[in-house]
Amino acid sequence: MPTAPAVSRSRAGRVVALLAVLVVAVFAFCWRLGVETSSGDELVYRDTAAAYLRGDFTRNLEHPPLAKLLIAAGHAAGGGSLVADRVVPALCGVLTAVVLFAVARRCAGFRAGVLAALLWSVLPLAPGVVPAHLVRRATLEAPLLLFSACAVLAAQRVAQRPTPARWALLGTAVGAATASKLTGAVTAVVVLALLWEERRRWRPALAGAVLAGAVSVVVFLAAYLPFGADAPSAVRTVVQWQLDHADRGAVQSVAGEQYRFPPWWSPWWFQAEYLTWPGLVALWGTALVGAVLTWWRAAVRPLVLLLVAFTAAVALSPLKLPQYHDVLVPPLCALAAVGFTRLLQRRGVAGAVVASLAAAPLVVVAAGHLADVATTRPADYRLAADLLRERGLAGPGDAVVVWGDAEALRRLLPGSGIVTGTDVDCSAAALVVDPTVADRMAGADVAAWVAACGAGTVVRADRLAVHLLP
Template sequence: MPTAPALPRAGRAAALLAVLVVAVLAFCWRLGVETSNGDELAYRDAAAAYLRGDFTLNLEHPPLAKLLIAAGHVVGGGSLVADRAVAALCGVLTAVVVFAVARRCAGFWAGVLAALLWCALPLAPGVVPAHVDRRATLEPPLLLFSACAVLAAQRVAQRLSPARWALLGVAVGAATASKLTGAVSAAVVLALLWEHRRRWRPTLVGAVLAGAVSGLVFLATYLPFGADAPDAVRTVVQWQWEHADRGSTQSVAGELHLFPPWWSPWWFQAQYLSWPGSAALWSVAAVGAVAVWRRAAGRPVVLALVAFTAAVVLSPLKLPQYHDVVVPPLCALAAVGFARLLRRRTVAGAVVASLAAAPLVVVAAGHLAAVAVTRPADYRLAAELLRERGVAGPGDVVVVRGDAAALERVLPGPVVALGTDLGSDVDCSAAALVVDPTVADRMAGADVAAWVARCGEGAVLRADRLVVHVLP
């Protein structure tokens, strides 16, 4: 019958439309609502400086992501939406790439589910209640290009060719040029060396080609720096090396760690996925990994997830956002796992899939609902609360135990960043103290009680995660 094939096509079209709707909501809805943190402000400032020919800001990170933010800045006239548009686009494109990766492993419906997992789950570092790809930071391009590296590795695994090796090199180079931690995407080359070990000579030549192309792509992003490019490259490598050597204090499970324990990435992830959600995602991904291990398109994805996870675990630095690099292959394999369980058409498979899906559906629904009602948050909201109290005028001093740069953007008066001893360096003539637990919890000596005892209780307000103490 001529109409028989139309139903599957219509069903697939409807599924893709549904994914598109979720993607637009997750990444683009109310994109211009102020929820900036210090990192985003720093990268937006650097991008704007690039447009003025000033390449001296934020030298501790490579320039590609900031160049992309600058492009959005030009097209959109420098608005917050314009600066975030590239990040949102990267989020949508990553959904497309994750779809393609899972489809190569287990078919169309696995691809659809992978894209839904990527779009609907709150895959943010956990300190800001918004999707990581809704802000103008380095992570959106990093995750897009690292996902592209996995897809390119799949193509190389299925057929060796210089062009495919070169595309893999472009993806790895772009990921590294977005953020130096993107160099971990080069681990997919090791997976390909193992995959084609019986044809080691052309494989080794291809790996060298991919490495050369990735290096050229990375260096090409520094061309706008002109004669200062060599120094800038040395600076980013040296700064990151020293950063790893000195550590970074993080609060993990209620304790401060300069070098957090190996299991920290899962603890960070559970803060926004919940422990049941995180356990379900990884468990179903393990099912997917077993299901596709024997396939040429599947092994690179499995090995990429293993390599990315190993890199995050072994890294001396474990910032909350570092584990984001594992999320694209994790979503792809989880989708494959769900598809595998459901295709068995057994009661046991359906029960397991339902139990695993339940916590993820709850988390995804909460996240999308939060995005739908996105409003000014954290520091912007704190400023509004202070204005309502009449203590946010040009002459009012506000002290902050948190992101001073973010608060300075939204207050007309002076903002004073606190040191480690709240009891001694807070001037009680200040109008208010703003405490950000996500920052204060990582700093020794954050004794708010000492300040209260010295300066008086006053009013205590909440601005999302922030605590605002107003002097009596």
């Protein structure tokens, strides 16, 4: 039996470990939030949140309102600054680390909990054009990922002791995830794991599931209360818009090819873009180990089922935007932490060797990501705007053609002559090319501009190429 001093040292060590991970999480998600990096989606959601505060609920009806309402709360509290708009999503990132700690600890103990929070905090989740963790921007994903993790924790608590209050909390988490982004509705799949656990007492379990479902619907609809009499129309619009979006597809560049309906493996291609292929294999491999070695535990099954459901959703969906695979990351980090823990607990050196080999590429990726956070600086469109201003090309009489996020540049250069389009126009003063957007634009051919107008001068602005035309 451990002595009192030994128990005290153990507790102190755990407190230190938790505080250290919390510091890392706060740093990773909150450091230098006010540095400008562009994102078309972020501009839309920031504008929508500001409109909500003015009583205008007519914008961005294609997505549910909860995440934008949360961004609006930060906007109001902080005076509308960039930091104010980003602080709520950043705090959601920190809270997700806390929830994942609790989830993984229930699966495989304290060490797994610490590893889950650490993996979530130090690994990049940077799909799309901005090399920053997704929750460092004012977008819908941070609340979605937090509430989906909360749904797993709530399901674990129901599996431990099913009570009406715990079923209701589960419904609240599912409803909040869905009210942040419709993808969150997939979190309801955790109820299946609970029905399986309680199959011998199926009647109270079914009643609990119905209660959770009813609460989730109420929470989802409650997010539309500020819309007043327009709420029913807004709910119909969000569903219809998403169905229409799936029908028309969205052009994406995957492995050098353009697809309106990308192949099923596209989410993993996007994930490997920032995790690297060795890191991707290590993370998914250890998650598989965690799922297989701990499947017998009731606390693990909701986590595994959620990851499987989200995996099926992103693979089968006709739409595969780079950020759509973000829903995989919280359960993936938790299961990978469980896998690392079980490998380290195995007798002999084989488990430790496998864990070390899997950890190596993830450590390299994490170190690079934290270094990027530490050196966060203005990027892309901010640099391009400064360059154009310095060259005297930011006036209304200077036509600047943008193959990228024209609105981002227009906001940085108000009153300037920002235009779009791929037709060759030799009267333009400059051509700004964002390769992450231009590779999806029909007719975006720089060589044709050079052949018709001359080479001019090319200046780099982070990932952007600014062609100063002769």
